[in-house]
Amino acid sequence: MIRFERHxxxxxxxxxxxxxxxxxxxxxxxxxxxxxxxxxxxATGFAHLFEHLMFEGTSNIPVFDAPVMMAGGENNAFTxxxxxxxxxxxxxxxxxxxxxxxxxxxTGLDLSEGRLMTQKSVVTEEFxxxxxxxxxxxxxxxxxxxxxxxxxxxxxxxxxxxxxxxxADSGSLIRFYNRYYNPSNAILSVAGSVSPDEVFMLADKWxxxxxxxxxxxxxxxxxxxxxxxxxxxVHRPVPAAHLVMAFHTAGRNSREFYILDLVTDILAGCDxxxxxxxLVRSRELFSEADMYLSGEIDPGLVIFxxxxxxxxxxxKAEEAVKEELGRLASGxxxxxxxxxxRNRYESHRLMSYLSASNxxxxxxxxxxxxxAGGINTETEEYMSVTAEEIREASSxxxxxxxCSVIYYLPEKR
Amino acid sequence: xxxxAIKTAPAIITPxxxxxxxxxxxxxxxGVPVYLLGNGAVxxxxxxxxxxxxxxxxxxxxxxxxxxAMLTEGTVTHDAVSLNDLIDRTGAVFNHTADKDNAGLVTxxxxxxxxxxxxxxxEVLFHPSFPEKEFRMLTExxxxxxLTGRQKTSVIAREVFYQALCGERNHYGRITTPDDYMSLTxxxxxxxxxxxxxxxxxxxxxxxxxxxxxLQVLQRHFAGTGTGEWQKPVIPELIFESAGPGMIFREVGNxxxxxxxxxxxxxxxxxxxxxxxxxxxxxxxxxxxxxLMRNIREEKGYTYGIHAVAGAFHGIGFITIMTDVANSxxxxxxxxxxxxxxxxxxxxxxxxxxxxxxxxxxGELARMFDGPFAMAExxxxxxxxxxxxxxxxRFADTVRTITPGRIKELFNKYFNIENAFxxxxxxK
Numbered sequence: 007m008i009r010f011e012r013h014x015x016x017x018x019x020x021x022x023x024x025x026x027x028x029x030x031x032x033x034x035x036x037x038x039x040x041x042x043x044x045x046x047x048x049a050t051g052f053a054h055l056f057e058h059l060m061f062e063g064t065s066n067i068p069v070f071d072a073p074v075m076m077a078g079g080e081n082n083a084f085t086x087x088x089x090x091x092x093x094x095x096x097x098x099x100x101x102x103x104x105x106x107x108x109x110x111x112x113t114g115l116d117l118s119e120g121r122l123m124t125q126k127s128v129v130t131e132e133f134x135x136x137x138x139x140x141x142x143x144x145x146x147x148x149x150x151x152x153x154x155x156x157x158x159x160x161x162x163x164x165x166x167x168x169x170x171x172x173x174a175d176s177g178s179l180i181r182f183y184n185r186y187y188n189p190s191n192a193i194l195s196v197a198g199s200v201s202p203d204e205v206f207m208l209a210d211k212w213x214x215x216x217x218x219x220x221x222x223x224x225x226x227x228x229x230x231x232x233x234x235x236x237x238x239x240v241h242r243p244v245p246a247a248h249l250v251m252a253f254h255t256a257g258r259n260s261r262e263f264y265i266l267d268l269v270t271d272i273l274a275g276c277d278x279x280x281x282x283x284x285l286v287r288s289r290e291l292f293s294e295a296d297m298y299l300s301g302e303i304d305p306g307l308v309i310f311x312x313x314x315x316x317x318x319x320x321x322k323a324e325e326a327v328k329e330e331l332g333r334l335a336s337g338x339x340x341x342x343x344x345x346x347x348r349n350r351y352e353s354h355r356l357m358s359y360l361s362a363s364n365x366x367x368x369x370x371x372x373x374x375x376x377x378a379g380g381i382n383t384e385t386e387e388y389m390s391v392t393a394e395e396i397r398e399a400s401s402x403x404x405x406x407x408x409c410s411v412i413y414y415l416p417e418k419r
Numbered sequence: 420x421x422x423x424a425i426k427t428a429p430a431i432i433t434p435x436x437x438x439x440x441x442x443x444x445x446x447x448x449x450g451v452p453v454y455l456l457g458n459g460a461v462x463x464x465x466x467x468x469x470x471x472x473x474x475x476x477x478x479x480x481x482x483x484x485x486x487x488a489m490l491t492e493g494t495v496t497h498d499a500v501s502l503n504d505l506i507d508r509t510g511a512v513f514n515h516t517a518d519k520d521n522a523g524l525v526t527x528x529x530x531x532x533x534x535x536x537x538x539x540x541x542e543v544l545f546h547p548s549f550p551e552k553e554f555r556m557l558t559e560x561x562x563x564x565x566l567t568g569r570q571k572t573s574v575i576a577r578e579v580f581y582q583a584l585c586g587e588r589n590h591y592g593r594i595t596t597p598d599d600y601m602s603l604t605x606x607x608x609x610x611x612x613x614x615x616x617x618x619x620x621x622x623x624x625x626x627x628x629x630x631x632x633x634l635q636v637l638q639r640h641f642a643g644t645g646t647g648e649w650q651k652p653v654i655p656e657l658i659f660e661s662a663g664p665g666m667i668f669r670e671v672g673n674x675x676x677x678x679x680x681x682x683x684x685x686x687x688x689x690x691x692x693x694x695x696x697x698x699x700x701x702x703x704x705x706x707x708x709x710x711l712m713r714n715i716r717e718e719k720g721y722t723y724g725i726h727a728v729a730g731a732f733h734g735i736g737f738i739t740i741m742t743d744v745a746n747s748x749x750x751x752x753x754x755x756x757x758x759x760x761x762x763x764x765x766x767x768x769x770x771x772x773x774x775x776x777x778x779x780x781x782g783e784l785a786r787m788f789d790g791p792f793a794m795a796e797x798x799x800x801x802x803x804x805x806x807x808x809x810x811x812x813r814f815a816d817t818v819r820t821i822t823p824g825r826i827k828e829l830f831n832k833y834f835n836i837e838n839a840f841x842x843x844x845x846x847k
Contacts, residue, residue, distance in 0.1 A: 028460040029789050030437055061707075066426045071708040075775045078434025078782025097785060102429035109425070127720025131676070135723050135743045139676040141570040212425060243673060245566035277491070278503040286556075287500065293560040315559060342508070349510030353529050356461045357512075360792050 008359065008381050010369055011202035013209070017218040018190030021209045022369045022378050023202035026362045032198025033095045034104035035366035039193075039222045039374060040186035041088040042165075043158040043304065051129070051165020052182055054085040055174055058125040060092065064114035070107065077103040085163045088303045089374060095363050098199040102208055108194070109212040112187055117176050129171050133164055141244045145311075145414055152236050153252045153307055153410040157229040188219020195370035195378075197362040229254070229305060235406050239413040246293070247320055250412040251310040251327060253403050258303045259375055264387040265399045266308050270297045271347045272339055272396075273330070278346075280330055281312075290315060291323045303375065308403060320413050328406075335401035338393035351388050436784035436818075439811035442624075442798065445634070447642035450649030452622040454798065456791035459628035462530040465792050466537070466633060467624045468544060469799070471652035472522040472615035474590035475733065480599045482611040485557065487517035489608055490524065490543045492553035497542070499553050511536045513543070519590055520733060521803055523621070530628065533636055541640040544616055549605045562600045572671045573743060576678040576844040579667055583840050584684060584737055586660030591732055618642065619649045622802065626791035657734045669844040677749040677845025678741065681756060683833060685729050685736030688806040692829060693731070694817040696738070699829040700729040702768060702776055703759065704740055710759045711740065719755065721748040729833075731804065738833060746846050753841060763830040767823035780818045784811065 010024040045052045060083065063070050074081050079096025094104040137143040147162055154160035165171055194213070196205045232254055256262035274281040274297040281295035295312040314323055358364050365381075372380035442454045477483045491506065491513060493499040506513055511528040524544060528536040568574040578594060585592030618641055625633045661684065686693055704711035704727025711725045725742035744752050768776075787797040788811075801810045 026460070028458065030785060031789055067428075069708065071706075072775060073428065073431065075706065075708065075779040075782070077431045078778050078785060080779075080782065080786070095786070096782060097432070097434045099432045100434070103431055106425070106429050124717060124720040128716055128723060131721065131743070131745060132723035134675045134745065139572065139674055139743065141567045215425070243570060245570075246563050276503070276507040278500065278507045282503075283500060287553075290556065293556075293563050313563065316563075346504075346508050346510070349508065349529070349532075351510075353463065353510040353512065353527065356463045356529070357527060359461050360459075360463075360790060 008365060008369070010378060012378060013206045015189065015210055015214055017214070017216055018221065019209065019213050020193045020373055021206060022193065022195040022373055023200070023205035024197040024365055024369060025201055026198050026365065029198055029362050030097060031095055031362060032098035032101045032196060032200050033093055033363035033366040034101065034108060035091065035093040035195045035197070035363065035370050036108050037193045037195070037370040037374060038090045038186055039191045040090055041086055042161060042163040043087050043226060044186065044222070044224060045158065047158070047166070048170070049174065049178060050161045050167070050170045051163070052174065052179070053090055054163045054165070055125060055129050055171055056179060056182055057083050057085045057090050058129060059115065059117060059121065059179065060111055062121045062125065063116055064110050065116060066114055067107065067110050070111065073103055073107060079104065087159055087163055091367060091370070093363055093367065101196070101200050105208050105212040109216065112189070112192070112213070113216055115183060117179055117183065119176055122174070122176050122179065126171050126174060130168055133168050133171070137164065142248055142414065145248065145250060145412065148238065148240065148412055149250055149252055149309070149410065152238055152412065153254070154229055156227045157304065158226060159229070159302060159304065159306070185220065186222065189213055189216050190218045190221040193370045193373050195366045195373070197366035197369065226304065232408050236410040237413070239415060241415050241417045243417050244414070245416060246316065247314040247416060248414040249310070249312045249314060249320055249323055249327070250414065251324065252307045252410045253408045255299065255306055255308050255403055257305045258301065261387070262399055263299065264384070265391050265395050266403065267299055268347045268388060268391050269334065269396055269400060270299060270308065271350060272343050273297045275347065275350060284330060285312065285326055289326060291318050291326050320415070324411065331400065331404040335397060335404060337397070339396050344393060348389055355385065434778050434781040434785060436781050436811070436815040437788055439784060439788055439815055441801070441808035441811070442794065446649070447638050449618055449642040451618050451641060452649065453634065453637065454622070454624045455630040456624065456626040456794045457628070457630050459626065459791050462628060463527060464530055464533060464625060464627035464630065464633055465525065465527045465795055466540070467523065467525045467795060468540065468621055469521050469523040469803070470616055470621045472611070472620070473518055473520040475520045476615060476655060477590070477611060479603065479607045479611070480593060480595065481603050482607045483522055484517040485561070485603055486608045486611045487515050487522040488557055489549050489554060490515065490547050492557065493548045493550045494542045495546045495548050499550065502543070506539055509535050509539070533633060537636050537640045547612065549608050549612070551605060554605050554608070558600055558603065562597060565595065565597065565600065570671070572674050572676060572678040572844040573741070575669050575671055576680040576741070576842045579669055579844065580680045580682060580739065580840060580842045583662040583667060583842070584682065585735055586658070586662070588660055589657045591735065620652060624795045624798065626795040630791070654733050659735055664838045664840050666841040666843070669842070670847050671844050672846065674846050675745070676743045677746050677843055678743050679749055679752050680739060680741045680842040681753070682737060682739035682840050683835065683838070685731060685738040685833065687731040687734065687736045688804050690736070692832070693736070694814050695821055695825060695829050696729045696833060697814070698776065698780065698818060698821050699826050700727045700738065701780065702772065702826060703727045703763065706779060708775070710763065711756065714755055714759055715742065715752060721745070721752055733804065749843055749845065757836045760830065760834045760836050764827065764834065767827050770823070773823050777818055781815070784815055
């Protein structure tokens with residue numbers, strides 16, 4: 007049980023405080039309800055580029071990192087399709103430095119052309135390093151536009167195309183900043199050895215006088231139901247073929263999310279899962295076979311990802327995956343499989359509680375979903391999943407017409 | 420322009436490293452050292468077994484990592500499938516660790532499953548069966564991963580760097596080929612296992628809430644009769660035949676970026692300059708605002724990241740700078756790296772920069788000691804390389820007292836730009 011207190015400032019900033027007495031540190035985590043799903047299809051990668059600019063300093067604090075380091079802290083951020091998240095972890099007696107820095111860059115960011123030019127170049131190199139110069143690096147970039155035709159999940163947080171980053175101008179970035187970087191569109195979560203009363207007092211001191219701005223209130227087009235199998239084949243300079251199969255699922259706040267999360271654990275979460283056991287060990291089709299949820303807030307994907315063994319026909323491999331998924335839809339999982347998944351959930355949940363920064367983000371994320379208390383109630387969601395729910399959800403989701411497939415093949419030599 | 424928040428900075432309290440004292444060491448009945456790290460907040464125990472069973476002691480290349488990976492692929496009492504089923508039912512994590520100098524197993528378990536998990540840990544560490552079918556599958560998988568690595572400029576550059584620096588007649592500089600995977604046999608693994616996975620060749624760390632509750636269980640499983648008394652690990656003598664410094668280019672066809680790696684021979688942990696060199700390297704390329712990051716990333720935009728590290732194995736230390744840049748930027752990147760080093764050899768860092776790095780390192784030390792799980796990871800390097808129980812306390816002292824003059828001296832002593840290894844892996 008993670009105890010926390012919640013308070014909303016007059017300008018709409020939601021503040022969550024978790025008192026962790028076991029650490030000398032504290033994490034200030036600020037989550038903005040703005041991700042790549044909020045971008046214009048002609049200007050993708052903006053939310054992430056903006057994250058880079060948030061480290062570029064203000065007229066008041068020209069070098070963002072300097073005070074963090076002087077205070078003995080470390081900081082970073084990430085952007086995904088749903089949100090942008092910034093965190094600073096530092097000795098708890100310096101919490102105020104973190105709040106000063108966050109409140110300052112919520113209002114006074116330096117968006118000059120020079121800073122922008124450099125970060126466009128840095129992001130271009132990030133794109134190359136993480137997606138183009140890595141074997142199999144572009145696989146998920148290919149998957150999104152295949153699986154989504156309408157919803158903005160059809161592009162990755164890094165952007166649809168690198169030319170969008172190259173074209174980004176400071177005018178649209180300033181609009182993005184003014185629109186989304188406001189107290190009413192943010193959640194501040196603080197976890198560490200500071201009492202909630204002090205957290206609320208300091209939050210009010212540093213953020214209280216910032217005008218509310220607008221909350222997101224996004225209206226996104228729903229992805230229409232997929233009604234036929236989609237497939238693409240690409241050839242790349244890689245040593246082994248790779249199969250990706252993705253199925254549409256319900257959103258993060260649905261019961262289906264928890265059911266399928268356990269399903270992916272039963273299939274591929276551990277070495278004795280059905281995929282390692284059947285597809286890797288017994289039938290020797292794959293050298294590794296994974297399955298996971300994309301985990302997005304709007305309806306997302308459940309993704310199979312498997313590296314083929316040499317000489318295996320990819321269509322035969324795909325048939326074997328379908329057979330395993332079909333087995334879930336036709337018969338119940340065993341009580342031993344369910345118990346294993348529950349034990350694994352319990353130990354992984356406790357492991358995630360070891361770090362105050364994990365707890366800080368998790369609380370903010372659940373608050374974004376609607377209630378920070380979800381961090382505690384989701385245990386019951388997992389523990390109560392039944393074999394029948396698994397069978398029913400599997401037959402609903404793992405249908406051929408709901409599937410997008412990538413055959414990622416080695417270039418012919 | 421938005422209306423701004425309060426501008427006045429709050430006062431910063433100078434961070435301290437906190438309590439950096441080394442954990443209590445006790446021993447099992449047969450002498451196996453056990454380090455206890457307490458005060459965990461949740462009902463989990465992290466128990467790590469470390470053996471002097473890395474590449475350092477192998478006679479056949481790749482035997483150490485293959486032996487380690489095969490531990491959970493079947494034992495004398497359970498085949499691979501039922502063994503993994505038993506492990507997974509406990510909810511525990513079994514992580515294999517195999518590096519250049521050591522190998523072992525990290526287990527993380529719910530406290531209530533401790534007995535079951537240690538029974539399984541004893542089984543996989545001391546009674547593996549190395550079945551042929553699982554070994555063949557593992558070999559195929561490892562070979563596939565190796566070939567995938569051949570496509571990565573960063574992997575190629577790292578390999579070439581350590582080969583040039585250490586020479587090929589030791590495990591740090593040795594080059595791996597597909598044949599190394601294909602010629603390895605289960606007989607090699609069985610031989611390696613019987614020689615090195617022994618209670619008299621290991622130590623254990625226990626981290627979590629009330630770690631001493633694990634002692635009795637460990638005693639039962641790892642201090643049985645007839646296993647011999649624990650001995651201080653023997654480090655074999657190593658031969659280093661470094662190539663001369665200079666520029667080496669390796670072509671990686673079609674790569675959109677090149678990896679640039681520069682470096683020098685460094686010093687080992689026992690050297691009086693070692694800790695100072697850590698601070699110097701931090702200034703050059705150890706944090707977001709470091710000299711190299713500011714220049715190559717934040718001013719030029721050539722890269723997503725550039726880092727400098729000073730480290731050490733047994734018998735040899737190294738200093739290395741690494742970055743991935745577009746092919747067209749790589750020459751200028753090398754030039755700029757040299758420019759930054761030259762600057763640090765000529766001019767002392769300012770008091771502000773010195774204070775920044777001091778405080779940052781103090782914060783890092785505090786984070787390394789933030790909770791028993793973090794500490795268990797931090798102390799590994801100190802134990803494995805016999806760096807002394809006062810290592811972190813001495814490091815905190817160095818960080819507090821080192822001067823800009825001393826930093827400049829270290830740059831002149833260890834970063835000789837005329838004499839660097841320069842590796843570039845990328846498209847022609």
